[in-house]
Amino acid sequence: xxxxxxxxxxxxxxLVISACAFTLLPLIWVVVRSIxxxxxxxxxxxxxxxxxFENYPAAWNYPTVIDENVTLGTMLFNSLFVAGIVTLVSxxxxxxxxxxxxxxxxxxxxxxxxxxxxxxxxxFYAVAIPMYIITIRFGMxxxxxxxxxxxxxxxxxxxxFRQSFLSIPADFEQAAKAxxxxxxxxxxxxxxxxxKPTVATMVVFKVLWSWGQFFWPLLVIQDYSKMPINLGLxxxxxxxxxxxxxxxxxxxxxxxxxxxxxxxCQKWYVEGxxxxxxx
Amino acid sequence: xxxRVKENLIAYAFCAPAYTIFTIFxxxxxxxxxxxxxxxxxxxxxxxxKFVGFRNYLRLAKDQIFLRSIVNTIYFTLLYVxxxxxxxxxxxxxxxxxxxxxxxxxxxxxxxxxxxxxxxxIIWSLIFSSSTTGIANRILISLHLKPIExxxxxxxxxxxxxxxxxxxxxxxxxxxxxAGLQNIPDELYEAAALxxxxxxxxxxxxxxxxxxxxxxxxxxxxxxxxxQVFTPIYIMTGGGPGYSTTTIVNYLYTKGFSEFQMxxxxxxxxxxxxxxxxxxxxxxxxxxxxxxx
Numbered sequence: 085x086x087x088x089x090x091x092x093x094x095x096x097x098x099l100v101i102s103a104c105a106f107t108l109l110p111l112i113w114v115v116v117r118s119i120x121x122x123x124x125x126x127x128x129x130x131x132x133x134x135x136x137f138e139n140y141p142a143a144w145n146y147p148t149v150i151d152e153n154v155t156l157g158t159m160l161f162n163s164l165f166v167a168g169i170v171t172l173v174s175x176x177x178x179x180x181x182x183x184x185x186x187x188x189x190x191x192x193x194x195x196x197x198x199x200x201x202x203x204x205x206x207x208f209y210a211v212a213i214p215m216y217i218i219t220i221r222f223g224m225x226x227x228x229x230x231x232x233x234x235x236x237x238x239x240x241x242x243x244x245f246r247q248s249f250l251s252i253p254a255d256f257e258q259a260a261k262a263x264x265x266x267x268x269x270x271x272x273x274x275x276x277x278x279x280k281p282t283v284a285t286m287v288v289f290k291v292l293w294s295w296g297q298f299f300w301p302l303l304v305i306q307d308y309s310k311m312p313i314n315l316g317l318x319x320x321x322x323x324x325x326x327x328x329x330x331x332x333x334x335x336x337x338x339x340x341x342x343x344x345x346x347x348x349c350q351k352w353y354v355e356g357x358x359x360x361x362x363x
Numbered sequence: 364x365x366x367r368v369k370e371n372l373i374a375y376a377f378c379a380p381a382y383t384i385f386t387i388f389x390x391x392x393x394x395x396x397x398x399x400x401x402x403x404x405x406x407x408x409x410x411x412x413k414f415v416g417f418r419n420y421l422r423l424a425k426d427q428i429f430l431r432s433i434v435n436t437i438y439f440t441l442l443y444v445x446x447x448x449x450x451x452x453x454x455x456x457x458x459x460x461x462x463x464x465x466x467x468x469x470x471x472x473x474x475x476x477x478x479x480x481x482x483x484x485i486i487w488s489l490i491f492s493s494s495t496t497g498i499a500n501r502i503l504i505s506l507h508l509k510p511i512e513x514x515x516x517x518x519x520x521x522x523x524x525x526x527x528x529x530x531x532x533x534x535x536x537x538x539x540x541x542a543g544l545q546n547i548p549d550e551l552y553e554a555a556a557l558x559x560x561x562x563x564x565x566x567x568x569x570x571x572x573x574x575x576x577x578x579x580x581x582x583x584x585x586x587x588x589x590x591q592v593f594t595p596i597y598i599m600t601g602g603g604p605g606y607s608t609t610t611i612v613n614y615l616y617t618k619g620f621s622e623f624q625m626x627x628x629x630x631x632x633x634x635x636x637x638x639x640x641x642x643x644x645x646x647x648x649x650x651x652x653x654x655x656x
Contacts, residue, residue, distance in 0.1 A: 092562070096457055103454060104471040107530065110486055111474070113498070128498055177381040184377035191371055196378055203389050205643045207591055209612045210636040213399060213619055213629050214392035217409065234388040237381035267373050296479045298594045303620055314481040318598055321485050328489060335482045346477045350470070358542035 114332045122329030139333035146320065146330060151308045156337055159313040164341065166231045166312060167294040173236040175286050179279070181237070182245025183271050187257065197246070203239030212303065219304055230304040231312065235294065241286055244356075248282040249275060285356035288349040295342045313338045396636070400629035412626065419630035429631065431606050432614040435521060436590055439610060442525035443532075443589040448581050450529065451536025452574075456566065458537070459544050469541070473534035480531070484598035487527040488514065491599070517607035520600050524608060527595055532588075536581050543577030544570070583646035590638055611635050 112130055118139050120132040147154040184190070185197050215234065224230040252275065260270050276283070301315040308316070317338055320331070346353065400419055404412035423429050458469050475483065490498045491513035500510035513523040547570065555565050571578075593612040596602060602609035602617065609617070615635065619628025 100454070100457055100468050103450075104468060107472055107475050107534065110490060110530070111478070113490075114486055128501055177384065180377045181381035184374040188370065188374035188377070190374035193374070196382065199382070199385065199390075203385055205640060206389055206393055207587075207635060207639040209591055209593065209615060210632040210639070211389060211392035211396055212615075213625055213632060214395040215388055216620075217406070218387065218392065220406070234384070237384040239385070242381055267377075271377070292477065296481075298479075298481050299616075302597075314479050317485065318481050321488075321598060331485065331489075335485060339478055339482050342479065343474075343477055354538060354542075357538050358545060 114335060117328055118332040118336050120329060122327050139329040140337070142327075143330045143333040143337065146334070147308060147316065154308045156313065156316070156334060158309055159311050159316040160337060160341070162228060162310060163295060163312040163314070163338075166228055167291050169232050170235050170294045171287055171290040173232075174238055174241060174290060175283060177237040178241030178286070179245040179276060179283070180271065181242045182247075183249050183275060185242065185246045186249035187275070200239040200242040200246075204243075209299065212299070215300075216303055225304055226307050226310060228310060231297070231301055234300075238290075241290075244282055244286060245279065248279040252278050281352065281355065284349065284352040288346065288353045289356060291345055292342060292353075393636070396629050396632050399626060400633045402626040402629075403624075404626050405623035406625060407623075409625075415626065419627050422627065423630055423634065428606050428609065429614060432609045432611050435606075435608060436592070436610045439521055439525060439592060440586060440589040442522065443528055443592070444582060444585045446525065446529040447532045447536050447585050448578070450533035451581060452540050452578065454533070454537045455540030455544060456570070459541060469537070472537055475531040476535045478531065480594040481598060483527060483531050484595040487523075487530075487595075488599045491523050514600050515604050517604050520604065520608045524592075524595050524599060527599070528589075528592065532585075536585070539581055540574065540577055543574050547573045579649070580646075583642060587639055587642050587646075590635070590642070611638075 109130070113128075116130055116132050119135050119137065120139075121134060121136045122139055122142075144156045147156060147159070181196075181200070185193060185200070219225055219230050219234070224233065256274055256278070257270055260274050265274075295312075296314070297312065298314055298318065301312050302318070305311050305315060308319075311319070317331075317334055320334065401414060401416055402412040403415045403419070454472055458465055458472075478486075493512055493515060497513070499513055503510050511519050513519050551569055551573075552565060555569055560568070591612055592610050593616065596608050596610055596613050597616070600608040602613045611631065612635065615628050615631040618624050618631060
C-alpha cells in the first residue's frame with residue numbers, strides 16, 4: 085500500500101513537471117532569443133550565448149521603416165489607451181444596467197435581462213460585416229474610436245453586476261433613500277463600492293479581452309499610427325522578418341504589460357471564473 | 364401613479380447606455396446580416412446592392428471550398444475539444460489537493476492563456492518553421508525521426524494548429540474544472556474513504572460523475588470556440604497549403620474582406636450564426652442553466 089502511494093506520487097510529479105515544460109519552455113525560448121545577439125542564425129539553446137539588449141531598441145524602431153512617425157511605443161500606447169477606455173466605460177455602463185436589473189422594478193425588466201443574456205450567444209464573427217458597414221457610416225473607420233465604442237458594454241458584464249447587486253441586502257439603499265439621496269448617488273456612492281470584487285474581476289477580464297483583440301482591428305485599422313500592438317506585430321510578421329531576435333523582443337513588449345496586470349490580479353480572475361460557474 | 368412612471372424612467376435611464384450599444388452593434392447587425400445575405404454587393408457597390416434572394420445560399424451549397432472549410436472546422440474540433448477537455452480534466456484532478464508547489468504549477472499551466480493569440484501564433488510559427496530550422500523538427504531529428512513540414516504539409520498543418528491551441532487553452536479548462544471541484548463537498552470523499560474506497564474508486568465513482576455538469580459546460584463552450592477559430596490560422600498558415608486549413612471564419616474573412624463579396628460572406632455569417640446558436644441551444648437545454656460562460 086505504502087509503496088503504491090509512493091509510485092503515484094512520482095507519476096504525478098512527472099506528469100505535472102512535463103506539462104509545465106510544455107507550457108513554459110516556448111516562452112523561455114522567446115525571452116532568451118530576445119536578449120541574445122541576433123546573428124541571423126537560428127539558435128535553440130535555452131541559455132543565451134551572450135546577453136545584449138540591442139534587440140529591444142531595434143524592435144522599438146522597426147515600424148519607422150514603414151511610417152517614420154510610428155514606433156512600437158505608438159502601438160503600445162494605442163493598445164493601452166483602447167484597453168483602458170474600454171474597461172472603464174464598459175464597467176460603468178454594465179454596472180448601471182446591472183444595478184437597474186437587480187434593484188429596480190420596471191416594465192420590460194425580464195425582456196431586458198433576456199436581451200443581455202442573448203448577447204452572449206451572438207458570435208462576433210457573424211455580425212462583423214454589418215458592424216463594419218456601420219463603423220464606416222459613423223465615420224469611425226481607421227480610428228481608435230472604432231476599437232472602443234462598439235465594446236463599451238457587454239452582456240457578460242451586465243449579468244455579472246446584476247448577480248452581485250442582487251446579493252446585497254436592501255437596508256443600505258433604504259436608509260439612503262430615507263435620507264433623500266437621489267438614485268444616481270445611491271448607485272455610485274453606496275451600491276457600486278459594495279461590489280468592488282466584481283469590479284476587480286471585470287477589470288481583469290476586460291483588459292485581457294481588449295488587449296487580445298485581433299480580428300476587429302484587422303478589419304477597421306489600416307493606418308500604422310492607429311494600430312494596436314498585436315495587429316502591428318502580425319503586420320511585421322507578414323513582412324517576413326528573418327531577424328528572430330527582433331521579432332521576439334517585439335512579442336515581449338506586446339505581452340509584458342498584460343502579463344504584469346494578470347499576475348497582479350490573478351486572484352480576481354480565478355474568483356471570476358468560479359463566480360461565473362456558480363452563477 | 365406618477366411615482367411608478369418616475370421609477371420606470373429612472374430604471375430606463377440606467378439601462379440606456381448599455382442597451383444603446385447593444386442595439387447599434389449587436390441587435391441591428393444580427394438582423395441586418397440576414398438581409399445582407401440576400402444581396403450581392405461589395406463595400407463600394409453597397410448603395411446599388413442587387414437583391415438576389417437565396418442565390419448566395421445555393422452557391423454556398425455548391426462551393427467546394429466552403430464545404431471543405433466546414434470539414435476542416437470539424438476536423439479541427441475533433442482535435443481541439445477532446446485535447447483541451449481531457450488535459451484540463453487530468454491536470455485539475457492532479458492539482459486539486461494541496462501539495463508542495465501546487466499554486467506554481469497551476470499558474471505555469473495557465474500562463475499561455477494570458478499571452479495574446481497573435482503572439483502565441485508567431486511563437487509557434489517560429490517553433491514549427493520549415494525543414495530543419497524550427498525547434499519542433501530539431502526535436503524530431505534528435506529522436507532520429509524524419510523532420511516534418513509542419514505548416515506547409517496539408518497532412519500536418521491543421522494538427523500543428525491544434526497543438527498550439529491546446530497549448531494555450533488547456534490551462535483555462537483546468538481552472539474551470541478546479542472551480543467545479545470546489546463545489547463537491549468534502550464529506551462525500553471522507554465518507555467514501557471511511558468505507559474503504561481506493562483513490563481510483565473515489566475518482567471514478569464520485570468525482571467524475573459529480574463533475575459532469577462542469578464537463579458538459581467545458582465541452583460545449585470549447586465546441587463553440589472551436590467553430591470560431593481564426594487568428595492562429597490567419598497568422599500561421601493563412602488557410603493553406605491549398606485550402607487544407609481554411610476554416611469557416613477564415614473563409615468568411617477571405618470572401619468578405621479580401622475579395623469583398625460581402626453578400627456572399629454575409630450568407631457564410633448566417634450559416635455560422637445558425638451553427639453557434641444550435642450549439643448554444645443544446646448547451647442551455649441540456650446543461651445547467653445557472654452557468655453563464
